[in-house]
Amino acid sequence: MTAMTKDKSQHFCSTVKCQCLVLLLTAGCVAAAVCVALLSTAVRGRMPPDMEWWQTTIIYQIYPRSFMDSNNDGIGDIRGIISKLDHFTYLNVKAIWISPVYESPMKDFGYDISNFTNVSPIFGNLTDMANLTEEAHKRGLKVILDFVPNHSSNLHMWFNESVKRTPRYKDYYVWRDGIAGPNGTHSPPNNWLSVFKNSAWEWNEERKQYYYHAFLKEQPDLNYRNPALVEEMQNALRFWLERGVDGFRIDALPYLFEVTNTSWNEPKSNRTDLDPTQYDYLTHPYTQNLMDDMYKVLAGWRDVLDEYENLDEKRRFMVVEAYTKTTAEKIAWYKSAADMPFYFGLLNINKACGGSCIRDIVDEAYKDLPANAWANFVFGNHDNRRVSTKKGPEFVNALNMLLLTLKGTPTTYYGEEIGMLDVNITYNQSVDPQGKVYNESVFLKYSRDPERSPMQWSNDTMAGFTNSTTSWLPVGSNYRTINVETEKDAEGFSTIKLYRTLAKLREEPPFRYGLFKTAVVNNNTYSYLRHAFDFPQYLIAINFGSSTDTSDYTKAPVNAERGVVVANTGNVNATYNVNSNVDLSRITLNSAEGLVIKIINAP
Template identity: 45%
Template structure:
C-alpha cells in the first residue's frame, strides 16, 4: 500500500517538474525577473458547508458562531481563505440555494452581527471570507418573485415567464418547450395567479431570474457590492452555465434534442442542453462581475477580490471564463477534472492525465486551480478510497496554483449512509427510492467530525 502511494506521489512530482520545464517557470518572466504572485494564486481555500460544519447552540444546525469558533483550525492547517455555502435568508428547500432575501442572514445561522464578528475574527487570523453568490435563481418566496407574479413594476420581467403553447384539447396551455430541470421533470411551472409558466432549472421553488433584463443584471450587481461593503474577499458563483437561456424567437422557445445518454425522459440528462446552458452571454456576464470586483478594489483599496466560478462545462467552455487578452474574467473557473475523471481505480498515469488535461487547455498567462470535492459530490475518500486520501490531499497541495478543499476532506471523512426516508436533498427525493443514490448530495453533507461521538457531537443533526 505504501509503495502504491509513493508511486503516485513521485509520478505527480515528476509531472510537475516536466510541466514547469515545458511551460516555463510561473514565477519568472521572460526577462528573468521574479514575478510577485497575488495572494490567491498560491492560496489554500477551504469550503465550509455552514449547515453541518459546527453547531454552537445545540439546535442541530451549524451556524456562524460555530464557524467563528473553528477559525483557528483553518489557520492551523494553512488555510488562507474560506468560502461559505449560502448563508442568506431562505426557506431551505434547497438548503440555502433558494434565497428569499439576498441581503439578510438566515436566522438558523445567526444574525448580521454574528457575520460581522466572523469577518473581524477571520481578519485577525489572516483568513479571508468568500461568500457563495447564487445568481441564476431565487426562492419563490422572494419579494421580487411575489411582485413579478402580480406584474408590479419593475419586477414584471424579473423572471422568465411565458404564456405557453396552445392546448389542442383546450384548457391550460402546454409548457413552452420540452426543457427539463436538474431535479427531474419539466423546467416550466404554471402559475395560476399570473396565468403563465415560469422557468425553473432547479426546484419548482427556485424560479430563474431573467438576465436579459438589464434591471436584473444591475440588481444582482448591487447584491455583490452590498457584501463587498461588509468586508468579503470575493465570491464563489453558483451554477453559472444556467444563467442565460437562448433568447426566444418570435416569442417561442425551441425544444432541446435528446442526448442519447438515458432513456428516462424525466431525467435532465435525457436532453442535450444546447439552449439552456453555456450561452455566450454567460461568459460576458462573468466578465462584468470581474470588472465590478476590480473597480471596487481600485476605489476602496485592499487586496484583490476574487471570483471563483462553478461550471461543469466542457474544458473549452470553462477556459473561456478566464478571459481574453483584453478582458479579465474569473481568476478561478473551477477545475473539476479530479471529480469528473478520477475514482478508486485511477492509476498514476490516469492521475497524470487529469493534471495534464487542465494544463494543456489553460492559457499560459493564467493560474491553475484544483478542486477534489465539494458539497454536491461524494467525498474524496469515498471516491478515491480511504487508503488514498492522504495521497490525494498531498497531490492537491503539491500542484502549482490554488487548492480548494471541502470541509472534512482534510481528515478523510467518508460519505454518510443516508436512507431514502431520511433524505433531505430535493434532488434525491424527486428521484425516488429506486434512483436516489445516483442523485443524492446528502452523504457529503453530514456533520463535520470534530470528535468521535455519535453524530460528531451534534444533537439531532439536520442535514
C-alpha cells in the first residue's frame, strides 16, 4: 500500500460507516453503485467526519475577576462578561470557559465555595448568569463552567453541620482523630502536606478531630466515599445544566480521593531544594490519582450530563484538570467518562525551547492516543505564568500560530490573543494565598498574581477594564500599546488580527479535521503539514530558536515546489508577505518568525 493510499484509507475509515462495506459485498448493482459514489466522495474528503462542537472550536478561558468590571468596584463580574461577548464573535471563538463565580468568601478567589448553586454577589446573581447564558447562545457561544468538586469553603453550611456531627452531614468531609501525645496533647494523623504548604490536617476544637485539606485550611476536602455527598454534587451539576450550561471543566480532579488508612505516611521525594513543609518534599501515592475511585465518580457525572443530552441531543462537554505523568495515566484519562484531559505539555515552554523541543512536546500529545480520542493544547491558565513571559514577548505571534494550527482543540487564556504579559507585582500588592505563605524574597516563585492581571481593552485609564481608580490587581504597564482596541484599529498587522485570521482558517477542513504530519525540524524550526483530501495542503513553519534557519521543504511530506503565504507573524521580510508566491526549496526564517503557506502544486 502506498503512503497516499494508506492515508486515504485512514481518512475513509474515519468518515464512512462500516455498513457500506457490507452493502458493497452483498447488495445488487444499484445499491452497490450508490455506495461506490459515497465511498468516492469520502476518499476525496467531501464527507467530513462527525465532530462534536468542542472539537471544532477554540475554548477561551475567562478569569472573571480580571475580565471586565461593570460596576466600577475594580473587580470583574458577570455583567462585564456579557458586555464583551461580541469580542468572541470578532475572534471567531465559539466556546467560553468561566472560572468560578460561585458564592465564596474568596480566600482562594472563588475556588473556596460556600454554595455550589448560587453566585457570589461580587460577580452578580443568578439572573445575571441566566442572561449570560442566553446572550452567549444568541451569538452561537457555548458556556463552560468551572466545577470545583474536591473541596468546599469551611463556611459552607455542610461543613458547619459536619462540625456539629449532624447525622446527614457528619461524614461529608474527611475527619480523623489525631495521634495522642503526653498530657492530653495530640498531633495530625500523618505527614500529609497541603499544596499550599504545611500540614494538610487542621484541628477543629468543637468536633475534637482533624479534617483534611489538600489546599487551604479554609478549603476542607469533601468525602466522596459518602453516597449522600456524591448525590449532592451530582445535583449541583443538574442545577447548572437546567440553566443552560453546555459543559464543565473539572478542577483538581486528581485530589478527589485519599486512602482510607491514614496511618500511612507519604514517602519523601528526596528533593534537596525544598524544605519539609513544601508539598513536593513528599511524593503522593496516597492522596493523588486514586484512579479507580475517581472513575466511578466521574462516570456518575457523565450520567448526569447524558440525562440532558438525551433530552435534546446536544452534547454536554466535560474536560478534566489532570496533570498526567505517564503514558498509562494519559490513556486512562482518555478512556474515562471525560471527553478529554487537558494536555499541559506546552506549559513547559521556556526561552531555551526551540524547534526540536516544541516537536517533542507536541508529539507527546499525539502519542498513544486511544481510538477516537481527540488531542488538545493549552499554553497557560490562571495557575501558570503567561507563555509570552516564559518564552519572550517577541514570540507571541509565533506561539498563537502554533496553538491555532495544531490538530486538536486549542484553549486560549484571556489576553493571549493580544499578547498580554505577566505584570510586575510587589509583595505588598500580592493577594494570592499560594504566594503569601512565603516570604518577600521568594513569593513570586509561587504567586499566581502576575498572570491574573486585568484584561487590557483599550488605552484609556485602567486599560478600559474599570472606571474605578483602582483594581484588585494592578493593570499591566504596557496597556497603552497592548490592548484590544488599539490592535483592532491598527492599519496594518497586529497580534489580534493574526489571531482572528488563524481562528477563521481553522474552519477549513485541513485544520478542522485534516491529517497532521511533521516536516522539517531542527534546533530552531518546527514545521508540519495539515491536509485533507481534495482540499489545499498547508505548511506551517515557525522558528522558535535564537538564530536564523534556512530549510528546504520540497521533500516529503510536502512534495511540492511552491506555495502561497496565507498568514505570517508580522515580523517577516517582504518576500513572505501575505499572498506572496514562495519557493519551498529555500525558506529563511529568523527567530520568532512563522508562516502558514498554502501548497499550490502538491501531487
